[in-house]
Amino acid sequence: MTAQDITAALRTAVAGEVDDSDRRRAEYSTDASNYRVVPQVVVAPRDADDVLAALDVARRLEVPVTARGGGTSVAGNAVGPGMVLDFSRHLNKVLSLDPEARTAVVQPGVVMSDLQAVARPHGLRFGPDPSTQNRATLGGMIGNNACGPHAVAYGRTADNVRSLEVVDASGRRFTAGAGSGALDVVPGLEKLVGANLATIRTALGRFKRQVSGYSLEHLLPENGTDLAKFLVGSEGTLVTVLEATVDLVAMPTAPVVVALGYPDMPTAADAVPALLGFDPLAVEGIDARLVDVVRRHRGPAAVPELPPGGGWLLVEVGAREGEGPEDVLARARALAAAGGTDAAAVVPAGAQADALWRIRADGAGLGGRTPAGDPAWPGWEDAAVPPERLGDYLRDYTALMADRGVDGLLYGHFGDGCVHVRLDLPLETPAGIGPSREFLEASADLVARYGGSLSGEHGDGRARSELLDRMYTPEVLDLFGQVKTLFDPAGHLNPGVLVDPAPLDADLRRPYAKPTPARKGFAFLEDGGDFATAVHRCTGVGKCRADNSAAGGFMCPSYQATKDEKDVTRGRARVLQELTNGSLIPTWDSPAVRDSLDLCLSCKACSADCPTGVDMARYKSEVLHRAYEGKVRPVNHYLLGQLPRWTGLVTKVPGLARLSNTVLKARPLARLVLRAGGMDPRREMVTFAEERFSTWWRKRDDGATASSRARLDTATATGAPPAVGASSSARASKGRAPERAAADGVARRRVVLWADSFSETLDNDGARAAVTLLEQAGYEVIVPAENACCGLTWISTGQLDGAKKRLTHLLGVLAPYAANGIPVVGVEPSCTAVLRSDLPDLLPDDPRAQMLADDTYTLAELLTAPAPVGPGPDWVPPSLEGVEVVAQPHCHHHSVMGWEADAALLARAGATVTRLAGCCGLAGNFGMEAGHYDTSVAVAENALLPALREAGPDTVYLADGFSCRTQADQLAGRHGVHLAQLLTGQR
Structure with a gap:
């Protein structure tokens, strides 16, 4: 039976998506x-009937089936050679919730945090809470018997499942429950249990x-003869789950965190019992x-102060029935006294406690690299031993790691004896497979000696x-079979x-990726100059699939709009990983690569x-660079991708900008130009600055002041700078800027205001206001002559040769100032x-x-920096008391510089700020391009447009990014201002 026959049969039987494209198969080739x-094919069933129909096709055509939820399985539980059933796309609803019975009925694709959101108004929650809860599905948690930190109190997923609606490989559909007769639904099961x-x-x-x-x-x-609980953790090898009834527990009240410090992790583990x-x-x-x-x-601000130590226990205590907050605090203090250490802190619920838990939650992803920055792989991710033996196990395990030269970050659910670690096994080449296997075998032998569990x-x-077979006897393994x-x-x-397991070193992904050295584009310095290493940073943890806005994140805006694995960072990384092994996707210009990257906004939020x-x-820029090398590009690459060239020409000729603006206000003509330029005709044309910023600057003062400023500019830019290779960073607070200023007889600190192409030729109000501020x-403000x-639009469209030319020129203009210790302040965040x-x-x-x-620096970074870079402690920002602000941080601002300095500056000024999380949706050229308009609007609907609709007429829309202001103006008719404008009263 060919793959085409299988796909054809599925498309006849199933209403949901059936996709056997190389791109889709690449996206689901790993978890x-x-x-x-x-x-062979990926199916996204729309309902239970679709699941049954797909399984019927698989059974008739003898196709292997793998059920998949969020795809966050770290042991390879959610990949398979035949049909992959993606439950997360459509079967993702909470069907009902009974607050009296404390139960919920869910479909297998429900994300756990969505269930928690439905249960929260009733004071309830699902007990187990793995760190991936904002993207892990209940079906996946049932498959793996997920636990999380609070399993100490609430148990594993198995302990919280009441019944399961399932179908087995023979097509038998039944409800798995508990009690007398529960095993009758599977002929022979009761007899087998009785005999063993x-x-x-x-x-x-x-x-x-x-x-x-x-x-x-x-x-x-x-x-209790509980068939449902037995099926939990069977990893999709026995049944496919259609629906689950789960138990809920009361949310803890007045929780208190006790942080206990110890010399090391094994000593911390000794204290657990x-x-x-x-x-x-x-x-x-x-x-x-x-x-x-x-x-x-x-x-540094993300990590609260911890008690002294090299290893810590974070212990959460909540109210028992009938207890109040004081009772909880008393029990927490008693626990701290019993911890065997004087390094203890009792932290009531609040921001500090939340920050402590975020350290632990971040471990799931940050553990994917060693402290030295090397890739760290799953494979020995969650071994467990009885808690009373955990300390000794950790001593032996860390000794084993040291003996084999293996490193990784240890953390975990110590109350249950479960340890998480990702290891820097040498999996970059086939030569490292043997040593990796030997280490894992030794690890299995060690955990078995401690009476533990491999998982x-x-x-x-x-x-x-x-x-x-290193943990169980042949009799047990035969029983499993x-x-x-x-x-x-x-x-x-x-x-x-x-059962009948594949070798643990078969089908490994990383060793067979071919080295892809940097070539004329990005250097990929942090990844050893290798594109393959860079794209294999993605370990599939799937944080990009979550709604990250609650934590102030921006990733991944296109996925939030489409909910399609194609449009998430992880899915794109998988396609590029396939590109580096050259089998499924052989070339840089493959349709699969083009389709995968098409809706990437290049927002950099994932970075x-x-x-x-x-x-x-x-990665997208590099791919476009290589794919179009020596070839004709799409027309929008020449127009939008080289936008500063055209805006520069239009604004260079006196009167031409005004004429262009007037002519392009005619919508029929504007639509014609947009369509011809590869843009969406529903968009509006940009408005050109009728006076360039540099022209305004030269005309700003009288001749004497202008002459003085020009001499200062020229002297600074052409004077003998320090050796460029020397450490001359103003960011490092060397104190050089004020010293040089004093030597030149200038009392005030110097700063270079760099007006980029957008601020020079399109919207220079922010740059002008920055001068004033x-x-x-x-x-003393310096504007280069x-x-x-910076070549941003060339970079975003992969025209890296052109970008390098512009950046080389930019270095000639701006680097002398930096060499003289004079900070450079940008206007446009991107x-x-x-x-x-x-x-x-x-x-x-x-x-x-x-x-x-x-x-x-950004403007806010400069104004909040300590001396000698900042304005000094005597400077006070203009008052914004009583001013309501809706702030849209630019994605690149959030991703590269961070918005914390802006938040601090606005707070100091007294503004009331609603800070949006997530992309505005325009993202430079992305939202202008044909085929992207609907996604651009959908992304804007995630946060920006609802916030603007809810904002009062006097609320200020703050957006330093030209794109962010353009999107709000075009979609909501809302004028935005730059931070400099806000602080200088231009609202």
Whole structure:
């Protein structure tokens, strides 16, 4: 039976999407694991009937089936060679919730945080809460028996499932429940359990986190003969879940966090048994090195002060029935006293407690790289041992790591004895596969010696199923095989997992990616100069699929609009990873690559929000650069991609900008021009500045002042600068700017205001206001005599040769100022971000590039910086008391520079600020291009447009980005202002 026959049969039987394109198969070829198994077809069923129809086709045509939720499985549980069923696309609803019974009925594709949102108004929640809860689905959690920090109090997913509506491999649909007769729905199951009671009682269910293999202990009569709980954790190898009834628990009240510091992680683990008697809600272990990584990635302010130590326990205590806040505090203090350490802090619920938990939550993603920045892989992700043996296990395991030269960040659910770690196994080349296997085998032997479980919550999958014989006897493994035969006699459900396992070193993804050295485009300095290494930063953890706005994130705007794996950072990374192995997707200009990148807004949000540092905007630029090398490009690349060239020509000729603006107000003509230029005719043409900023600057003062300023400008730019290779960063607070100013007899600090091409030729109100504000703050403002473009639009369209030419020219204009310790302040965030991020990677051999990047500031960064860069402690920003502001941070501002300085400056000024999270949707050329309008509007509807509709008429719309102001103006008729305009009273 050919793949085409299978697809044809499915399209006849199924109403949902059926896709066998190379691009779609690439997107689903891996999950959050190390494995790559390319499916024949991907099906997104619309309802349960679709699922049954798809399974019927699979059964008739003997096609393997793998069920998939959010695709965050780290053990290779959600990849398979035949049909992949994606439940997250359509079967993602909470069907009902009964607050009295404390139950909910859910479809398997429901994201866990969505269930929590529905339950929260009733004071309820689903107990288990893995760190991926804002993208993990209930079906996936049921498949893997997910747990999370609060499993100490609420148990595993298995402990919170009441019944399951399922269908097995033979097409039998039944409700799995508990009690007498529960096993009758599967012929032979009751007899098999009865014949193996001794084996089940002695080998399985020995401690809470023993989830490896099949959890047959739930079928024992003393455990309620619970078929539903048994099926939880079977990893899609026995049944396909259609619907689940789950238990809910009361939300904890007055929770208090106790932070306990110890010399190291094993010592922290030794203290766990003594703490469990206090009925904690969670007992989490974190390592000092993980805290350091969070601090580097999120910034020092993201990490609250912890008690002294090299390893910590974060213990959460909540109210028991009848207890009040004071009772909880008293129990928390008693727990702290029993922790065996004087390094203790009791933190009531609030911002500091939330920040402590974010350290732990970030571990799931940040653990994907070692402290040295090397890739760290799953594979030994969640082994568990009885809590009373955890300290000794950690000592032996860390010794094993040291002996084998393996590194990774340890953290985990210490209250349950479960340890998370990703390891820098040498998986970049096939030569590293053997040593990696040997380490995993040794790890399995060690955890077995401690009576532990290869998996404590993520399932065995392809990573550990082969190792089950090191944990279980042949009798137990034979029993697992008999169970599999009862439910799936042909072995078509998730083959290669648990029973008849695939080798743990088969189908690995990373070793077979071909080196793809940098070539004339980006250097990929942080990835060893290799594009393949860069795109393999994506480990599939799937944070890009979540609604990150609640945490102030912007990633991934196109996915939030379409909810299609094609349009999420992870899906794009998978396609580019396939490009680097050259099999499924062979060339840079493949249709699959083009389609995958088409709706990427190049917002760069992933570069900040993705815990592994994926920068899809950069990857897209590099792909376009290579795909169109020596070829004719789309017309919008020449028009929008070289926009500063055309706006410069229009505004250079006196009167031409005014004439163009007048003519293009005629909508028929504007639509014709837009369509001819590869743009959407529903858009409006940009308005050209009728007076350039540089012209305004030259005319601004009388001859004497202008002459003085010109002499200052020329002397600074052409004077003998320090050696460029020397450390001359103003950002490093060397104090050079004020010293040089004093030597030249100028009392005020000097600063260069760099008006980019947008601020020069399209909208220069912000640049003009910046001059006024900086002078009010005591700066001597310098505007270079020569305009300098950063090449942003060339970068976003992959015209990297042209971008490099412009950046080389820009260095000649701006670098002398930085070399003299004079900071450069950008007006447009996206252009400022180019100098801070793209410039050093495009021109890595020019030492001026990093120097200028280090000395480039946003306006808010400069005004909030300490002396000698900042305006000094005596400067007070203009009052914004009583001013309501809706602020749209530009994506590049958020991603590269961060918006914290802006927030601090506005708070100091007294403004009341509603800070939006998420992209405006225009994203430079993206929203203007034909085919992108609907997505652009949908992205704007995520945050921007609703906020503008709700804002009062006197509310100020603050947007430093030209794109953000343009989007609001065109879609909402709302005028936006730059920060400089706001602070100078131009509202």
